Amino acid sequence: MKKKGWEEIYQKEGEIFSKPLPKIMKFSKLFNKQRYNKILDLGCGTGRHSIYLAQQGFDVYAMDISKTGIEILKKNAKTKKLLNIQYKIHDMNKIPYKDNFLM
Numbered sequence: 750m751k752k753k754g755w756e757e758i759y760q761k762e763g764e765i766f767s768k769p770l771p772k773i774m775k776f777s778k779l780f781n782k783q784r785y786n787k788i789l790d791l792g793c794g795t796g797r798h799s800i801y802l803a804q805q806g807f808d809v810y811a812m813d814i815s816k817t818g819i820e821i822l823k824k825n826a827k828t829k830k831l832l833n834i835q836y837k838i839h840d841m842n843k844i845p846y847k848d849n850f851l852m
Contacts, residue, residue, distance in 0.1 A: 759795065759817035764825070766794065769801040777805045791841050796822030796834075803831040810846070812837040 758765065780788070786808055790799045793811040795818045803809045803826065811834055813819055819836050826834050839845055 755794070755813075755815040756817055759815055759821060764795045764797075764821050766797045769798050773798050773801060777802055777807070780807070781805065789844075789846070791844070793822060794818045796825060799834055800825055800829065800831065803833045804829070807833070809834045810837070811835065812839050812841065812844070814838065814840050 786806075788799075788802050788807045788809050790796075790802070790809055790811045793799045793813045794815070796811055799809045799811040799822060811819070811822055813822075816838050819838050822834070823836060837845060
């Protein structure tokens, strides 16, 4: 979906997804076991996975094309006192990180 579509949805509906998918919870255990500490959440939307992963102790790099989605994520992270999330409003076609940045 294009930027305008998500912007309109988030502006109208706010946070439309709040619970992380079960597979994200499963993968976070695997990532912890493998000692990964950085996660890139591309297309993070309003941040349901970013919040969950930050709560699990990961440093999260959250990126979405929607300014409103990122604003909702920031508000929720602040309420939960999560300081380990960095935010970027950006198109996923040009990821602003160097290869292997998260390694």
